[in-house]
Amino acid sequence: MGHPERRILGGMTHTSVSAYAAPAPKAPLERITIPRRELGAHDILIDIKYAGICHSDIHTVRAEWGDDGAFPIVPGHEIAGVVAEVGAEVTRYRAGDRVGVGCFVDSCRECANCLAGLEQYCTGELGNVGTYNATGRDGETTYGGYSTHIVVDENYALRIPESIPLDAAAPLLCAGITLYSPLAHWQAGPGKKVAVVGLGGLGHMGVKIAHAMGAEVTVLSQSLRKKDDGLRLGADHYYATSDPATFEELAGTFDLIVNTVSANLDLNAYLGLLRTDGTLVQLGAPENPLPVAAFALIPQRKSIAGSMIGGIQETQEMLDFCGEHGLTADIEVITADRINEAYERVMASDVRYRFVIDTATI
Structure with missing residues (x-):
């Protein structure tokens, strides 16, 4: 991996770095050079070691969410x-610190939520x-x-515990927190x-985290094909x-259901699996609306x-929790020239369970 090259662009000094980009909707990703802004007073420059591939990356570059995006x-x-x-x-970090970046790099910092x-x-x-x-605060595309x-x-950077390998840490910045947040909010735990x-x-991260929190964990999957994996990851039960018969046997069983699937499921059937005061949390983003009958609620x-x-x-908090409990994503590390192949394999569910790019190969 070479050092970033500084150059003048649009009257401002930028750092020029190598990257892989989709040049147009649905086009294969290819190697390009992109600008990075010079360090501001509170900025840090991160030498990226690994980058995970998320299903939302594929949705975005293939313009599947109705927005053509800012290509490349x-x-x-x-x-x-x-x-x-x-x-x-900068006061939070110094050169040599192990850090991560997740799904956002800034926010307004002033609203009630921030x-x-x-x-x-x-x-x-x-x-x-x-x-x-x-579009960032400076008006530039991220x-x-x-x-x-x-x-x-x-x-907007996170500290990665020393106990977590950097390659297996990368997917925690999206998949890990996407599951940790609802499990923590709805108080998954003993009992x-x-x-x-x-x-x-x-x-697979939901199973690991819920198990580490002390909950009794059940996987609901279309088939029993991954049952051995599910039990290895920490599930107590696994149903197809x-x-x-699954929906009859498990009726009124669960305090919390987290739905990670982006396909349109019959949510009314899954709501039937909840106990009184139970909650079904939707994490996947299916293409079509999800009809729910009033009397399912x-x-x-x-x-x-x-x-x-x-x-x-x-x-x-999630990263520290994973560090304390020895939790990481199950990954397959790839070279950058295999990104397009990896996308096809993600679409075919042919990965257990996250691809991670070795960015030294970019």
């Missing part, structure tokens, strides 16, 4: 690396600034972690019965949702909710 798009919001340089007024540590739900004019395919270096404000729908990139005071990643404080 450099995806990647699961970033693990080492601080290379710090700005003049002040409460819920930056992921920022309601200010700036809004939540995504790590890629967004580029993500499929690159050799990134510059971020110190307040609670938690179901995880889907055993994929998100679901393709079997109608009313008789037992059940709830359906949504959740999205976590704020900076909660994400740090």
